[in-house]
Amino acid sequence: ENDITRPKGYTVSWHSNPEIEKHHFGHAHPMKPWRLTLAKGLIMAYGMHAAMDTYVSRPATKEELEDFHSEEYLDYLKSALVTVPDDNEIKDFNLGNTDCPIFEGLFNYCSMYSGASIDAARKLCNNESDIAINWSGGLHHAKKAEASGFCYVNDIVLAIVQLLRKHPRVLYIDIDVHHGDGVEEAFWSTDRVLTLSIHKYDGMNFFPGTGDLDRTGPDSEENPGAHHAINVPLSDGIGDQQYVWLFKTIVGMCVQRFQPTAIVLQCGADSLAGDRLGRFNVQVQGHGACVTYCKSLGIPLLLVGGGGYTPRNVARAWAHETSIAIGCDGKLNPIIPQHTPYRSHFRHETIFPTLEEILGDPRGNKNTDKKIREIVSSITEQLRFVNN
Template sequence: MATNKRTFAYMMNPTVGKYHYGPGHPMKPYRVELTNCLVLEYKMHRKMNIYCPSEASIHDMTRFHSEDYVEFLSRVTPNSQEFQRFYSIYNLGDDCPVFTGLFDFCKLYTGASLLSATQLNHKQSDVAINWSGGLHHAKKFEASGFCYVNDIVIAILELLKYHERVLYIDIDVHHGDGVQEAFYFTDRVMTVSFHKYGNNFFPGTGSMYEIGAETGRYYSINVPLREGITDDDYYELVFKPVMSTVMQYYRPKCIVLQCGADSLGGDRLGCFNLSIKGHGKCVSFVMEQNLPVLVVGGGGYTVKNVARCWTYETSLILNEQLSNDIPYHDYIEFFAPDCVLHPNLFNPKIENGNSRQYLELIVQFVNEKLRLLAHAPSVQMHDAPPDLLQTDDHSGAKPTRRADAANEFYDDDNDVDRTDEN
């Protein structure tokens, strides 16, 4: 797949950025609207196919989540007193509030990730971008860490119909616990997360000793980092050597990349010191692999820098050069006073707690575990179940081939999720 002949799908729903978690909440969906605006102002939409995706259905969501949890999300409203007794059961509260339009918001960002996966499955796009997605903390039975429906897991389940091995990479400052938990017992998906670990940092998981279990043993990779890590240490000493070994041993057929921007310096909830260009090096590495890629957003709580980061990374995906001066547009005041794409985000008050010896130790540990993989798991192929999300491009078309393995994710008779059976 030649880079200059790639086709790109960009998910752009005009309403997904208009939802509001509530006063003072750090999660601001309008960061996606700011990103879309910059993408348009930089004229990058001319190099992509722009889609306004359909909403995900309850059936789509229950491919991973429990029926009672999804049913609850579909009915609960901020003023529904009769549902408040269930808040603690489903982990709703301060971090995951019930806000107006909550379920509609979930349907929009999940539908966008599902359409992205379908585009890749049918080779209608080589790379699909959904900056509204990437909500990696949501669990099968509950919300967590500002996340209600795990669009990543649902999209990966769809990708597994056509791709024997899917690699999930997470560069959010928080551990990708929801995705790791979903695929902890399978070799069909390898999860690799680079994150802050220790000192009670949310979500508290992500030790390098969490390596998977049963069929999935050694297929969960965690790179626990300390606060203050900088560009060179992050990319040259950790990301590049780990991912080079992962690519060598696992040989994925498709990649899902979560680009949480809370690993940037100066993030409201983060504690790393990455620049936008340093963060983007990870995206460039993934693009160099010349594989089908689904790119999603994730965390990021200094809104103007999130929009800058995801705009820049869109340009890296397209191999476009952008001016550092942000074009004048309706939201230009968000980027004042400098109005540049690459401000200095380094925070000198945060000391780099990652010694070279510590980082080399982590990489050595990961490499040793990867060498225990006898080979990249192979699977048989047979008729695929229907796509979860039908699009106008291929509605009515009958898929012919799908991936299968000892760890089944689909039952051909009733299309039921079986991730818990391992």
């Protein structure tokens, strides 16, 4: 190995396990783990794996999962038998319905994607990587003893718990189109984690129905978690310009006030234009600009996946974001290397074709600039109560 150099002076680690991709939620379910196979295909076709430390992750242990989840819930998750999903019947732990079916290998799937996020967090803690990536994680709705919205185990909470062993303050940022309710709830009463979710909000008309602007933390000023939950509720059709401006403005203010020592960015790709479940008009370029901004802060960064229901666009976004992490966005050599890819290939300058515009019926933008500015001033006020 004569080319294992790190010219950029920082390390990116990629945590994944091909076992995860093989699971099926059932016929026509929007969550398709094979989108990870697609993303991996793009990442590897560009030879990007050569610029990262790659790890095949291992399943999380029972003890690790119990850092957040209850033992009874985990026992049930482990022993649950495959059932036909039923939308009406209320089941134990919200399992076995259309959103959260019990499928073959469910517990294996959950422990694998969680193991990858925990491993990624530990690499950051040990200073063995500067940016750690787990595209199979980001399942932000899972609760202590309840499955919710395609999420069974909250790998983000488990990863943040690891980071908190070393880091005094963690900033959690969530660009999935849905509200990151499970992560917000888990750290509701602490001032060591500042949670920020940008999402579509329309009361109970859009899942999960929480995340309004005034949901800022516990009401009691005595509670350390007061003011430490930030919510950015948006309407249909927001595009790159407004979204990226909002992201940079709000994340910039959060970093200045809170001074996080680690950042976790949930990169849910259902905020992209053309998503089967989403409502926004964000392009791969704008989605990626959020990753670029976080990277530019120079703070240890954990990137996880999340939603994303138009698989070809999910793969493009996460491949593009991997290229941003390794510092080669827009400069990738799209010719599949005929031999072992070396890190030096990333010095060639060529256009990255995954950045083509996502076409399809554009969603009308219901977000006025006035509303966007009002959100920013409300959060500016809120952050006056946040001190590092």
